[in-house]
Amino acid sequence: xxxxxxxxxTQEAPADSDNELEGLYGLTDDLVHDIRLAAxxxxxEDIPSLVADLHAADLADLLEHLGSxxxxxxxxxxxxxxxxxxxxxLDVTVREDVLDLLNTGQLAAVVTELESxxxxxxxxDMDEADQKELLEAMPAGDRVLFxxxxxxxxxxxxxxxxxxxVAVPAxxxxxxxxxxxxxxxxxxxxxxYLIVVDPVHQPLGMMPLSRMLRTKRPVLITDIMDxxxxxxxxxxxxxxxxxxxxxxxxxxxxxxxxxxxxxxVITVDDVVNxxxxxxxxxxxxxxxxxxxxxxxxxxxxxxxxxxxxLLNLATAILASFVIAMFDAAIxxxxxxxxxxxxxxxMGGNAGTQTLTVTxxxxxTRELTTSRALRAVVKESMVxxxxxxxxxxxxxxxxxxxxxxxxxxxxxxxxxxxxxxVAGLAGTLIPLALDHWGADxxxxxAVFLTTITDVVGFFCFLGxxxxxxx
Amino acid sequence: xxxxxxxxxTQEAPADSDNELEGLYGLTDDLVHDIRLAAxxxxxEDIPSLVADLHAADLADLLEHLGSxxxxxxxxxxxxxxxxxxxxxLDVTVREDVLDLLNTGQLAAVVTELESxxxxxxxxDMDEADQKELLEAMPAGDRVLFxxxxxxxxxxxxxxxxxxxVAVPAxxxxxxxxxxxxxxxxxxxxxxYLIVVDPVHQPLGMMPLSRMLRTKRPVLITDIMDxxxxxxxxxxxxxxxxxxxxxxxxxxxxxxxxxxxxxxVITVDDVVNxxxxxxxxxxxxxxxxxxxxxxxxxxxxxxxxxxxxLLNLATAILASFVIAMFDAAIxxxxxxxxxxxxxxxMGGNAGTQTLTVTxxxxxTRELTTSRALRAVVKESMVxxxxxxxxxxxxxxxxxxxxxxxxxxxxxxxxxxxxxxVAGLAGTLIPLALDHWGADxxxxxAVFLTTITDVVGFFCFLGxxxxxxx
Numbered sequence: 001x002x003x004x005x006x007x008x009x010t011q012e013a014p015a016d017s018d019n020e021l022e023g024l025y026g027l028t029d030d031l032v033h034d035i036r037l038a039a040x041x042x043x044x045e046d047i048p049s050l051v052a053d054l055h056a057a058d059l060a061d062l063l064e065h066l067g068s069x070x071x072x073x074x075x076x077x078x079x080x081x082x083x084x085x086x087x088x089x090l091d092v093t094v095r096e097d098v099l100d101l102l103n104t105g106q107l108a109a110v111v112t113e114l115e116s117x118x119x120x121x122x123x124x125d126m127d128e129a130d131q132k133e134l135l136e137a138m139p140a141g142d143r144v145l146f147x148x149x150x151x152x153x154x155x156x157x158x159x160x161x162x163x164x165x166v167a168v169p170a171x172x173x174x175x176x177x178x179x180x181x182x183x184x185x186x187x188x189x190x191x192x193y194l195i196v197v198d199p200v201h202q203p204l205g206m207m208p209l210s211r212m213l214r215t216k217r218p219v220l221i222t223d224i225m226d227x228x229x230x231x232x233x234x235x236x237x238x239x240x241x242x243x244x245x246x247x248x249x250x251x252x253x254x255x256x257x258x259x260x261x262x263x264x265v266i267t268v269d270d271v272v273n274x275x276x277x278x279x280x281x282x283x284x285x286x287x288x289x290x291x292x293x294x295x296x297x298x299x300x301x302x303x304x305x306x307x308x309x310l311l312n313l314a315t316a317i318l319a320s321f322v323i324a325m326f327d328a329a330i331x332x333x334x335x336x337x338x339x340x341x342x343x344x345x346m347g348g349n350a351g352t353q354t355l356t357v358t359x360x361x362x363x364t365r366e367l368t369t370s371r372a373l374r375a376v377v378k379e380s381m382v383x384x385x386x387x388x389x390x391x392x393x394x395x396x397x398x399x400x401x402x403x404x405x406x407x408x409x410x411x412x413x414x415x416x417x418x419x420x421v422a423g424l425a426g427t428l429i430p431l432a433l434d435h436w437g438a439d440x441x442x443x444x445a446v447f448l449t450t451i452t453d454v455v456g457f458f459c460f461l462g463x464x465x466x467x468x469x
Numbered sequence: 470x471x472x473x474x475x476x477x478x479t480q481e482a483p484a485d486s487d488n489e490l491e492g493l494y495g496l497t498d499d500l501v502h503d504i505r506l507a508a509x510x511x512x513x514e515d516i517p518s519l520v521a522d523l524h525a526a527d528l529a530d531l532l533e534h535l536g537s538x539x540x541x542x543x544x545x546x547x548x549x550x551x552x553x554x555x556x557x558x559l560d561v562t563v564r565e566d567v568l569d570l571l572n573t574g575q576l577a578a579v580v581t582e583l584e585s586x587x588x589x590x591x592x593x594d595m596d597e598a599d600q601k602e603l604l605e606a607m608p609a610g611d612r613v614l615f616x617x618x619x620x621x622x623x624x625x626x627x628x629x630x631x632x633x634x635v636a637v638p639a640x641x642x643x644x645x646x647x648x649x650x651x652x653x654x655x656x657x658x659x660x661x662y663l664i665v666v667d668p669v670h671q672p673l674g675m676m677p678l679s680r681m682l683r684t685k686r687p688v689l690i691t692d693i694m695d696x697x698x699x700x701x702x703x704x705x706x707x708x709x710x711x712x713x714x715x716x717x718x719x720x721x722x723x724x725x726x727x728x729x730x731x732x733x734v735i736t737v738d739d740v741v742n743x744x745x746x747x748x749x750x751x752x753x754x755x756x757x758x759x760x761x762x763x764x765x766x767x768x769x770x771x772x773x774x775x776x777x778x779l780l781n782l783a784t785a786i787l788a789s790f791v792i793a794m795f796d797a798a799i800x801x802x803x804x805x806x807x808x809x810x811x812x813x814x815m816g817g818n819a820g821t822q823t824l825t826v827t828x829x830x831x832x833t834r835e836l837t838t839s840r841a842l843r844a845v846v847k848e849s850m851v852x853x854x855x856x857x858x859x860x861x862x863x864x865x866x867x868x869x870x871x872x873x874x875x876x877x878x879x880x881x882x883x884x885x886x887x888x889x890v891a892g893l894a895g896t897l898i899p900l901a902l903d904h905w906g907a908d909x910x911x912x913x914a915v916f917l918t919t920i921t922d923v924v925g926f927f928c929f930l931g932x933x934x935x936x937x938x
Contacts, residue, residue, distance in 0.1 A: 021709055024699050025716065029839040057716050065840065166679075181683045191679050192661045192720070209678035210635075210660050214650045230493050240490055246745065247494065247526050249738040251661070251720070268737050269718040275741065276715065279748045280829060286752070287825035288818055294830045298847055302854045305822050309815060309855060310862075316814040317866065320807050327803045334796045337806035338789050341813065341922070345785040346778060349757055353774050356756035360749060361763045370498040371534065378767055385771045386778060393779075397786065453810070 026058035032065050039070040047077040060089035064295060068097055075101045082106075084113035092125055093295040099126070108137035111146075115188065116163040117270055120149045124159060157241050158234040160274065161255045161264030164188040167197045168221065170204055175217030192267070193252045196225050201261045203231055203254045231256045234263055238274045243365055245271040282363055285441035286356060288312065311443070315450035319344070322454050326461035329469055335402045336464045339411055343460045346390060347418035347452030354379045354426025355448050362430060362440045369435065376427045383423025387416035406467055414460035418452060425451045495527035501534050508539040516546040529558035533764060537566055544570045551575075553582035561594055562764040568595070577606035580615075584657065585632040586739055589618045593628060626710050627703040629743065630724045630733030633657040636666045637690065639673055644686030661736070662721045665694050670730045672700055672723045700725045703732055707743045712834055714740040751832055754910035755825060757781065780912070784919035788813070791926045798934035804871045805933045808880055812929045815859060816887035816921030823848045823895025824917050831899060831909045838904065845896045852892025856885035875936055883929035887921060894920045 022028070031050065038046045051059055051074070063071050063086070075082065075098060082102075087110055090098060099107060111119045111134065123131055123146060131150075135143050145163060152158025166187055168177050177194065181187065194207040205225030215224055230244055231254045244250065245268060255264040280292050288308045293301045323330070323340070330337045358375060361367035367375055391412035399408030429447050430440035491497070500519065507515045520528055520543070532540050532555070544551065544567060551571075556579055559567060568576060580588045580603065592600055592615060600619075604612050614632060621627025635656055637646050646663065650656065663676040674694030684693055699713055700723045713719065714737055724733040749761050757777045762770045792799070792809070799806045827844060830836035836844055860881035868877030898916050899909035 021712070024701070024713055029837065032839075055717060057718070061716075061835075064835070178682055181679075182685060184683075187679070187683065189679075190677055190720075208659055209682060210650075210656070210658075212682065213647055213678060214656065216651060232493070243490070244493055246741060247530075248524060249526075249741075251659075251738065268741070269720065272715060272718075272737070272741065272744065275744060276833075279744075283748075283752060283755070283825055283829055286756075287821050289822050289825070292826060292829060294826050294835055294844075298850045298854070301847070302851045302858075305819070305851065306855055306858060308822070309819055309859065312818045313811070313815060313859065313862070316811040319814075320811055323807045323810070327807065330806050331800060331803050334800050334806075337799050337803075337809075338792045338796065340806075341792070341810060341926075342782070342785040342789055344810065345788075345918070345922070346782060349781045350774070350778055352756050353758050353777070356752055356758070357761060357763050360752055360761060364745075365494075366530075366533070366763055368498065370501075375763075378770070381767045382771045382774065385767070386775055389771075389775060390778065390782065393782070449814070453814070457810075 026054050027061050027065075032062060035062065035074065036066060036070055039066070039073040042073075044073065044077045047074055048081075051078065056083050056085035057089045059083070059086045063098060064091055064094045071097065072101055080106060080109075082110070084110040085118070088114055088118040088122055091295050093293075095122070095125070099130075104133055104137045107134055112138055112142050116145060116149065116264075117159075117161060117266075119146065120159050123150060124154065152234060155238045156234065157232050157236045157238065157255050157266060158264075160238055160241060160270050161234070161266045162188065162270075163264050165195055165254070165262060165265050166191050167195045167201070167203075167262055168207075170196050170198055170222050172221055173217060174212055174215045174219050174221060174224075177212065177221055178217070190267075191252065191265075193265075194221075195254050195262055195265065196221055197262055203229070203256065203262050205229065206252075206254070229253065231260075231262075232266065233258070239278060239363075241266060242271050242274045242278065246275070246364075278363065281439070282359060282441045285439060285443075286359060286445055288443075288445055308446075311446055312449075315446060315453070318450060319453040319457055322457045323461065325458075326465050329461060329465035333407075333464060333468050335398075335404070335407055336461055336468075339398060339407070340457055340460050342394065343411065343414045343418055344453045344456035346415060347422045347456045348449045350383060350386060350419050351422035351426040351448045351452050352445065354383070354423050355430060355444055358427050358430045359441045359444065362434050367431075369431075372427075372431050376424065376431070379423040379427045380420060381423075383419045383421075383426075384416070387419030390419065391415045404468075407464075410460060410463045410467055413463055414456065417459045418456040421455045422448075422452050495523050496530050496534075501531060504531065504543065505535060505539055508535070508542040511542075513542065513546045516543055517550075520547065525552050525554035526558045528552070528555045532567060533560055533563045540566065541570055549575060549578075551579070553579040554587070557583060557587040557591055560764050562762075562769075564591070564594070568599075573602055573606045576603055581607055581611050585614060585618065585733075586628075586630060586735075588615065589628050592619060593623065621703060624707045625703065626701050626705045626707065626724050626735060627733075629707055629710060629739050630703070630735045631657065631739075632733050634664055634723070634731060634734050635660050636664045636670070636672075636731055637676075639665050639667055639691050641690055642686060643681060643684045643688050643690060643693075646681065646690055647686070659736075660721065660734075662734075663690075664723050664731055664734065665690055666731055672698070672725065672731050674698065675721075675723070698722065700729075700731075701735065702727070708747055708832075710735060711740050711743045711747065715744070747832065750908070751828060751910045754908060754912075755828060755914055757912075757914055777915075780915055781918075784915060784922070787919060788922040788926055791923050792930065794927075795930035795934050798930060798938055802876075802933060802937050804867075804873070804876055805930055805937075808867060808876070809926055809929050811863065812880070812883045812887055813922045813925035815884060816891045816925045817918045819852060819855060819888050820891035820895040820917045820921050821914065823852070823892050824899060824913055827896050827899045828910045828913065831903050836900075838900075841896075841900050845893065845900070848892040848896045849889060850892075852888045852890075852895075853885070856888030859888065860884045873937075876933075879929060879932045879936055882932055883925065886928045887925040890924045891917075891921050 035050050087095060087098060111122060135146060149158060192209055195203050196205040196207055198204055205227045206229040207221055207225045211224055232241055234255050234257050252265055252267045254262050255266055257263045284292050290304055293304055394415050395408040395412035398411040399405050425448050429444050434440040504519050556564060580591060604615060618627060661678055664672050665674040665676055667673055674696045675698040676690055676694045680693055701710055703724050703726050721734055721736045723731050724735055726732045753761050759773055762773055863884050864877040864881035867880040868874050894917050898913050903909040
């Protein structure tokens with residue numbers, strides 16, 4: 001644990017970080033290696049014992065790490081014993097591959113076995129024809145349940161919630177509730193709260209199990225339940241759901257339909273996945289990508305990135321047009337060509353800093369429309385002050401490098417302007433996208449660098465042509 | 470909900486997204502406005518009733534949104550009634566301001582009231598002198614507890630865990646356990662599992678409360694407990710802890726010391742905060758920033774960003790030196806100056822895509838050292854193929870724009886080279902940083918664009934000078 005400087009912070013205990021997980025994370029590199037070898041050498045009989053002790057999440061990781069031919073060998077070997085949960089842990093790209101290896105009957109068995117929220121997660125990513133075929137292969141009762149859930153908007157609380165809820169009537173005592181729980185074998189595996197409901201099934205309160213256990217049998221549950229709780233409308237977007245869970249440290253919360261009746265519950269583990277997804281989306285979009293393509297094949301990755309790079313190319317050519325306007329100046333004063341990328345680069349970097357903070361603050365709801373002006377003013381001031389500071393630095397560099405105070409002056413002026421514009425664009429672009437209902441992260445970086453490149457080149461070369469010629 | 474194109478995905482129900490949270494999120498813009506007005510007009514008597522119904526997390530948000538003078542008015546008005554939990558919800562920057570407004574006695578009262586994990590979170594961010602003064606103002610019992618926790622490494626499980634655990638001996642029945650829970654009033658507020666321990670306090674199993682409630686009184690708890698659980702070493706880094714919670718969908722898990730004894734538990738709500746922190750750190754570092762500065766004042770923000778931009782300036786000047794090597798060529802063929810930013814920009818963007826995917830895969834442990842080669846090969850191939858595709862596009866553009874097949878050819882060759890280098894650098898830089906124990910996100914973007922700028926300019930101008938002159 002050495003500090004190598006104020007800005008490069010080292011991680012705690014870096015060297016043995018992987019070792020620390022040993023025994024806690026089931027999938028070791030050695031195990032992946034052994035299984036890959038067994039698959040490649042067609043020693044199929046060895047595979048079941050190698051994967052036997054893996055947790056469903058670890059087996060999913062294993063399938064993700066294998067190449068597609070090794071993967072199909074492992075799937076075929078496990079066959080009908082493939083745990084439904086494994087499929088729900090898989091990355092979307094890999095999951096499609098795995099599902100293709102199963103027949104409809106196997107698939108229906110997998111989906112029926114899952115808890116309703118995991119099953120929906122799996123169903124919603126399938127194309128319509130596959131989805132229909134699969135639903136038809138299911139028992140009628142399950143089918144109706146899934147069709148109902150799929151009728152909720154994509155990314156809504158309705159898709160995220162578990163339908164199996166433990167609801168108890170408000171008239172019961174602690175003792176009656178415990179007796180009911182001991183007798184009913186159909187309850188879900190894990191739950192942390194009971195939901196107390198009125199006769200028309202509207203939630204009245206949440207009952208933490210720990211409090212139930214600590215209260216004597218004759219006490220009425222309405223006397224000890226939490227009356228302050230946050231019932232989530234079934235149509236609420238999952239980002240808002242995640243916000244509420246984070247904001248109030250929720251573990252489990254009821255979901256209600258438009259008439260206020262209890263239709264399901266959402267638990268924090270599903271929300272953790274949403275948070276991860278939203279993070280990933282923000283990061284990838286800021287980098288000019290549609291989605292994370294770590295598990296995509298080379299061709300699919302190349303194609304997806306190509307379209308983003310093509311967009312960037314269009315903006316780069318636009319910037320080149322601006323430069324071409326001043327070709328005469330460049331031919332006479334070649335220093336302009338040498339220095340112009342500095343102005344554009346500084347603007348792009350300062351703008352990216354502002355953009356990232358703004359996108360993040362919008363995602364966490366720290367920044368809302370009513371606070372937008374404050375953010376724009378602050379970032380403009382930061383841009384202006386840093387612009388002035390770097391103008392001083394760069395003015396000096398330009399002067400001494402080319403022995404011309406005029407070149408230094410032009411560089412300084414362009415720097416102030418471009419860093420101010422970077423602060424403005426870095427806040428206004430995501431705010432505008434958000435205002436118009438688009439994801440603030442999407443294409444923001446492309447818009448931003450277009451502006452800082454065009455403004456940077458135009459100011460610097462324009463001032464250069466005007467003053468130096 | 471309109472689809473504006475394949476790449477610009479609109480959010481679900483954007484227009485009423487804020488309205489959906491109404492009634493669920495306590496802090497409305499109107500309320501912030503009213504409180505700000507009351508503070509500014511010195512109507513202090515109005516403030517307590519305005520904030521009375523706010524959840525601690527919402528009151529924290531309010532304090533974050535107010536300017537520092539309004540904030541101190543609100544704090545003074547609430548005074549000793551300030552809920553300790555509010556402080557624990559505050560952003561670090563704002564928290565320092567708020568703590569400065571309290572005297573040591575008030576502060577000690579706040580910290581003592583918190584659960585141990587929240588108290589540590591607050592203590593560890595204070596400077597040493599303040600921390601010492603505060604610890605001395607506390608009751609001796611609490612002080613020892615906190616000093617113990619602060620002795621664990623920063624960002625370790627020991628700092629994250631709650632010391633208050635509900636542990637029960639393995640010899641008990643369900644009935645005996647329930648009786649104990651009903652009689653002990655010192656148990657923590659919320660917990661979801663009991664930890665079953667042996668006589669030397671080593672955990673033997675986890676007992677979900679839902680299962681306790683569903684089992685008859687005479688059953689031994691060892692017969693129904695989960696024997697598969699993941700005890701976390703107290704020194705484990707919080708990133709690893711977060712990984713295990715995500716991987717296995719954990720809600721609560723025991724923490725053990727080096728002799729295997731139970732010393733605390735970690736619950737998922739604390740881990741959600743860690744996930745948020747780690748994610749924020751990755752995003753900010755990829756954008757060339759030390760940390761999120763949304764709540765920092767203009768001067769602090771400017772200063773922090775200045776040092777990052779200065780690093781970028783140094784690399785931009787380096788790129789300018791490369792351009793300056795070819796000033797003679799530029800004077801003769803000004804098209805080189807016009808086109809050179811395209812090569813650099815495409816390399817920078819392609820490299821950023823690769824870099825982001827790689828940093829993300831390292832953070833989620835999808836990418837480990839043993840899988841590094843695969844990632845490098847894939848990204849190089851993606852870079853090479855996209856390089857060839859864009860070489861064709863740009864070759865044609867260069868040819869027709871300047872009527873010179875030679876310029877088109879030079880542009881095409883530089884594009885292939887720079888996109889290949891971008892794929893290599895985008896994977897190798899974060900892998901190298903990770904290998905040396907540094908955060909793969911830190912300064913990666915600066916290194917990357919230095920390489921793509923230098924290589925881009927050098928290849929394009931070098932080839933141009935060689936072929937065109």
